[in-house]
């Protein structure tokens with residue numbers, strides 16, 4: 374039988390796709406193509422360049438554990454350092470020669486006859502591969518609001534994922550729509566430059582203090598010379614995040630006090646930082662901590678004390694050529710409109726491209742008709758030789774690197790088993806997938822998503838059916854352990 378063009382096609386050259394490619398190469402699969410729609414690597418850290426961009430998970434944890442970077446300049450590194458780190462990893466693990474940029478994958482189809490995936494690349498036709506891995510991220514399809522009149526706005530419109538570095542904000546009259554984690558980082562930076570800033574908030578966000586500090590040269594040198602010191606720092610920080618995430622959010626029923634403690638801390642932070650009681654009231658969330666992704670900042674709240682910054686909570690009725698009109702009839706004149714309106718996860722991103730498996734099963738349609746699901750957050754029945762890395766129930770813990778490394782471990786066990794069986798085919802069984810979904814569904818019952826009060830949070834954790842189907846409701850340790858010990862018979866091999 375003819376061989377496919379590639380052993381594997383990986384879609385996405387962000388940290389997820391790079392992790393998968395590193396694992397494939399370690400397994401001896403070197404004929405791989407990493408297809409990336411953007412013009413460079415780094416995924417979210419290539420696309421996002423807005424002022425204030427930084428990690429909000431401490432950098433010792435937000436990085437590959439097998440490739441620590443001793444030279445982070447701060448506890449929470451700025452975005453450009455993440456981009457440089459991605460470039461370093463690509464060079465060190467010899468990934469660049471596999472990467473092809475500006476390649477928009479339109480879809481992929483399992484070809485039963487050849488036993489290959491046929492991957493369609495816009496403007497280039499199709500390529501074939503034995504294995505297909507999609508690492509297209511969760512937050513990769515920007516959402517621009519469909520507000521009446523937005524097309525008639527005569528000033529400058531910038532979405533945070535398409536930042537225009539050449540546009541000078543000095544003395545502009547700006548509006549920012551949105552108060553998610555992106556806006557929390559961006560608002561203080563924009564406020565420093567513009568003459569007037571109106572922030573349009575629909576739902577307030579929980580913000581806790583950020584314990585950030587530069588990492589002095591001697592500490593960087595220590596991390597470089599004694600890697601165990603950085604490992605220890607990673608362990609402590611990851612443990613803290615795990616407590617916050619798993620206990621306060623996922624084990625909400627058992628650890629309500631911890632969740633309330635986090636909310637009390639955020640409320641005290643707000644009280645200490647915002648002078649005006651009315652502004653404080655508007656910035657106070659009315660849903661349980663963790664329903665929506667909370668964030669860390671010391672600069673967000675004080676920005677609202679500035680005279681030229683206004684928090685608008687009346688809903689937007691329409692946008693005109695020179696301003697925004699709210700439901701109370703008031704018009705705010707602006708020349709710059711910044712959309713910090715996030716991403717579309719559930720309509721266009723699961724999956725990000727059309728994937729057709731055996732017997733014509735369309736993954737997007739199947740997920741919508743039968744609930745969002747993926748065995749261990751990465752395999753789906755009737756989709757042989759396919760791993761979907763940005764999947765329902767795959768995101769484990771607060772640092773995405775935990776998920777990436779868990780998935781790499783799963784790949785190692787799965788491909789190792791295929792090798793020992795001299796097989797080149799795997800497919801997860803319907804039963805294993807159904808059992809996994811049942812287990813996740815049951816565990817979610819303890820989480821803040823179902824046991825807390827999340828009404829009105831408008832959280833992207835929930836899909837169109839009201840299911841919180843992104844986060845894996847187990848500890849990260851459990852996820853990691855299962856990646857190395859899942860029953861091998863959960864897959865069929867041929």
Ligand code: NAP
Pocket residue numbers: 427428429430512518519520550551552553554555556558573574575576666689713714715716830831833
């Ligand atoms: P987001 O959390 O989805 O926030 C989007 C914001 O836009 C929300 O406040 C939303 O209001 C508002 N919005 C959307 N459509 C609107 C409309 N038509 N009218 C008025 N308001 C509208 O997106 P994000 O801030 O980009 O953050 C997404 C995720 O990216 C974060 O949760 C985080 O996981 C990640 N992130 C991470 C970092 C980091 O440092 N690692 C930094 C930034 C972002 P509603 O809440 O009412 O829907």
